[in-house]
């Protein structure tokens with residue numbers, strides 16, 4: 447007993463000593479870059495969960511959603527657009543954060559020198575190999591197969607379906623009510639995004655009032671399975687199987703996953719055994735056809751990889767879209783003058799068209815697009831984009847005083863693009879804390895706008911998202927005005943207080 451204790455104490459001592467030596471070495475390596483020195487590494491998942499429960503504490507934790515909260519502050523304090531965080535637990539690690547458009551472009555462009563550290567994405571492999579959680583040859587294969595799936599014809603489908611989902615909401619759900627009161631706008635933006643991905647992603651139409659009967663051989667409707675999977679993906683990814691089998695609620699989540707897989711397997715079977723192939727443009731059908739039709743088989747993926755990629759489309763596209771739409775409506779409610787301008791813009795085009803807008807009309811709604819871009823600038827759904835240096839190198843960033851700093855980046859260092867830092871960087875954006883959509887009309891600093899990342903690993907679903915969102919915003923603003931509900935307890939609050947209250951978010955809002 448005594449000797450076991452002695453061994454344990456010695457091991458702990460060795461760990462502590464090694465950790466401290468490694469921490470010192472890490473600080474020396476980036477001594478030229480200032481930035482937080484922290485006890486808890488906020489990029490590690492477990493630490494992030496524990497850290498989320500803690501408020502920001504200097505030298506200990508940064509708190510939840512720290513990048514969106516601190517925006518450009520760390521860089522302003524450092525006087526340059528790069529900082530280095532050195533964290534101690536679970537293991538000393540240096541991360542370089544960038545908010546400089548030129549340095550970010552360089553890192554995003556040289557994929558071999560700065561690949562994606564896919565070990566940070568291993569949880570996403572739970573559903574099968576896929577384009578987001580891979581690198582090297584596997585990624586090339588997935589990307590070659592998946593990129594053409596997001597075709598012009600798919601985008602047209604996204605537009606048409608979004609318009610009819612919105613009309614269905616107005617006519618058959620909201621009806622003649624002159625005023626609709628919502629507790630939270632994700633109550634409508636999540637279903638909108640879900641229905642669009644249902645039909646344009648999976649090829650199955652689900653609407654506000656349809657898909658209420660469970661088909662034979664199933665225990666859940668497709669709509670319920672899709673809804674549960676899309677909102678509980680995160681829990682399923684992190685919880686071990688035995689946890690998922692503990693309660694009725696978690697068992698139902700498990701069931702939703704197997705039901706969705708079963709629906710997809712049936713869709714594969716139906717499509718493969720159909721005598722005449724129907725021409726379809728949803729992501730699932732096109733992906734399935736592309737992989738079955740390749741004559742020399744070099745572009746094949748397994749059924750598991752097909753499912754893996756579909757789950758990833760759902761994960762990458764659903765909440766990001768729903769939350770961005772929600773922030774858009776919140777900002778329009780907070781800035782009524784901007785909302786009025788948008789109304790006028792949409793009304794003028796609609797009057798000119800004298801019919802429902804079609805996909806061909808999309809590019810006329812320039813202010814809808816500008817409103818969306820400004821929302822993405824202020825509330826980017828992906829705050830960070832991970833890279834890693836595979837060789838010793840240097841990077842150069844701009845300083846607050848107009849000069850430049852060049853610093854060394856040792857091989858193995860993790861680099862993160864600090865998206866809110868870049869989006870609130872006053873070197874690129876005038877008055878960055880104000881919602882001003884018109885900054886996206888005319889010339890704007892494209893390299894300083896990074897919601898979809900850039901380079902070869904940029905978002906594959908950007909056009910899908912933009913099409914859906916422009917259609918949804920345009921339709922909503924053509925019929926309704928959005929206001930913040932007046933509540934007695936908030937009478938007398940300042941604009942800043944109201945802004946903070948309305949835009950406060952927990953990035954895992956719908957995963958709770």
Ligand code: HEM
Pocket residue numbers: 562577578579589758759760762763764766767770826827828831832897898899902903904905906907908910911
């Ligand atoms: C507001 C909407 C969206 C935002 C802000 C967004 C953002 C991003 C970002 C930042 C990346 C790079 C991630 C990284 O490097 O780790 C990415 C990649 C990706 N996105 Fe999106 N996305 C959005 C919508 C969508 C939609 C609608 C889909 C699909 C239906 C989608 C599918 C993907 C896929 C498959 C990748 C991986 C691409 C690759 O690694 O080659 N995204 N997205």
